[in-house]
Amino acid sequence: QVQLVQSGGGLVQTGGSLRLSCAASGRTVSDYAVGWFRRAPGKDVEFVATVGWNNDDQYYAEPAQGRFTVSRDDAKNTVYLQMTNLKPEDTAVYYCAASRSQRYSSGSRWQYDYWGQGTQVTVSS
Numbered sequence: 001q002v003q004l005v006q007s008g009g010g011l012v013q014t015g016g017s018l019r020l021s022c023a024a025s026g027r028t029v030s031d032y033a034v035g036w037f038r039r040a041p042g043k044d045v046e047f048v049a050t051v052g053w054n055n056d057d058q059y060y061a062e063p064a065q066g067r068f069t070v071s072r073d074d075a076k077n078t079v080y081l082q083m084t085n086l087k088p089e090d091t092a093v094y095y096c097a098a099s100r101s102q103r104y105s106s107g108s109r110w111q112y113d114y115w116g117q118g119t120q121v122t123v124s125s
Helices: none
Strands: 002-006 010-013 018-025 032-039 045-051 058-061 067-072 078-083 092-098 117-122
Touching: 002 092, 018 032, 018 092, 018 117, 032 067, 045 067, 045 078, 045 092, 058 067, 078 092
Parallel strands: 010 117
Antiparallel strands: 002 018, 018 078, 032 045, 032 092, 045 058, 067 078, 092 117
16 A cells, blocks of 8 residues: 655745655555646646656646646655746645556546645645
8 A cells, every 4th residue: 555645835926836745655656657636626636747657757737837847756755746937726735646557657547546635735816
């Protein structure tokens, strides 16, 4: 079983930056895809970014392109989401998710088996 513990997040002004962390325990996630998703108030879960077992294998949703960067630190069994130039529409609860079998990046939430507890990101205008 994999446990994902998220940290980071908080309140930031428009144009600011935040880094979210997703630390895994119980099993290495270095060989499998990890994704980031978010849920804004009143909306469904939305894909944000994903990284495959190879850190060069990354894929971003259009709203995140050019502003967000996902990265791995396999030594720490941790995945990060660096968010820059944040906008009020980025306000949401952000979740990391890890797959137990999918090695390549995937934007489909159904590919992921383990989910973090979620962390609130609020961007003020």
